[in-house]
Structures are given as C-alpha cells and as structure tokens.
Amino acid sequence: MSGRTRVEAKVYLTPELARELEAMSVRLRRPKSQIVNAALASFVTNEGQAHLEGALAKRLDRLSRQVERLERDLQIANEALGLFVKAWLTATPPLAEEGRTAAELKGRERYSGFLRALGRRLADGPRLSAEVSEERPDV
Numbered sequence: 001m002s003g004r005t006r007v008e009a010k011v012y013l014t015p016e017l018a019r020e021l022e023a024m025s026v027r028l029r030r031p032k033s034q035i036v037n038a039a040l041a042s043f044v045t046n047e048g049q050a051h052l053e054g055a056l057a058k059r060l061d062r063l064s065r066q067v068e069r070l071e072r073d074l075q076i077a078n079e080a081l082g083l084f085v086k087a088w089l090t091a092t093p094p095l096a097e098e099g100r101t102a103a104e105l106k107g108r109e110r111y112s113g114f115l116r117a118l119g120r121r122l123a124d125g126p127r128l129s130a131e132v133s134e135e136r137p138d139v
Contacts, residue, residue, distance in 0.1 A: 011036070021035060021036070072129065073127075073129045076128060076129050076132050077128070080128060
C-alpha cells in the first residue's frame with residue numbers, strides 16, 4: 001500500500017449498494033477498496049459536500065437568470081396584450097346585424113393567417129422581447 005498503514009474494517013452494505021459498488025469497480029477498473037476509501041475520504045473531509053454545494057449554487061444561479069428572463073418576457077407579453085386589447089376596443093365600432101356573418105367569416109380567415117404567422121415567427125423569427133429591448137426608446 002505504498003507508505004500507508006493498512007487497517008482492516010468490517011463494513012456491512014445493503015445488497016443493492018454492494019451490487020452498485022461491484023458494478024462501479026468493474027466499470028472503473030478499480031478495486032472496491034479504492035472506491036470505498038475515496039468515497040469515505042470525501043465524506044469525512046466534506047469535499048463531496050463542498051463540490052455538491054458549488055454545483056448547486058451554479059445551478060441555482062442559472063435558474064435565477066432563467067426566471068428573471070421569463071418574468072421580463074411575461075411582463076412584455078402582458079403589456080403588449082393589454083395595449084392591443086385597449087386599442088382594439090377603442091377603435092372597433094359595433095357591427096350592424098346584416099354585416100355580422102361576413103365579418104365572422106373574415107375574422108376566422110384572419111385568425112388562421114395570424115396563427116400561421118405566429119407559428120413561423122416562433123419557429124425562426126425574432127422574438128418580441130428581442131425587438132422590444134433593441135427598439136426601446138431612452139426614457
């Protein structure tokens with residue numbers, strides 16, 4: 001054991017953990033005792049915990065940035081929808097009864113066109129949030 005004192009200890013593993021240790025030993029081509037020593041050293045010195053905390057902190061930072069972008073994009077979508085509804089309700093006069101059927105047909109046709117355009121834009125067009133940040137006037 002190259003300069004180390006060898007100490008034997010009896011360790012009892014669950015059958016499942018013993019199978020996992022055996023599989024890892026075969027996969028890594030390392031003796032089980034080496035794997036157990038490394039795991040125990042990591043556990044005792046909290047290296048594993050520090051590594052886990054670092055990885056978790058990075059993941060939480062990434063999630064925080066994603067949530068911030070989602071919040072911003074949702075805010076843009078809400079404001080855009082609100083402006084559209086206000087403009088539509090303000091500018092659209094009520095329909096006379098005799099023109100209602102033709103207007104409904106035209107509305108369905110325009111809605112289908114809108115859905116096709118939306119699908120194309122979502123597939124490969126610029127996003128509204130990108131346009132807003134590029135075209136945003138200085139306040």
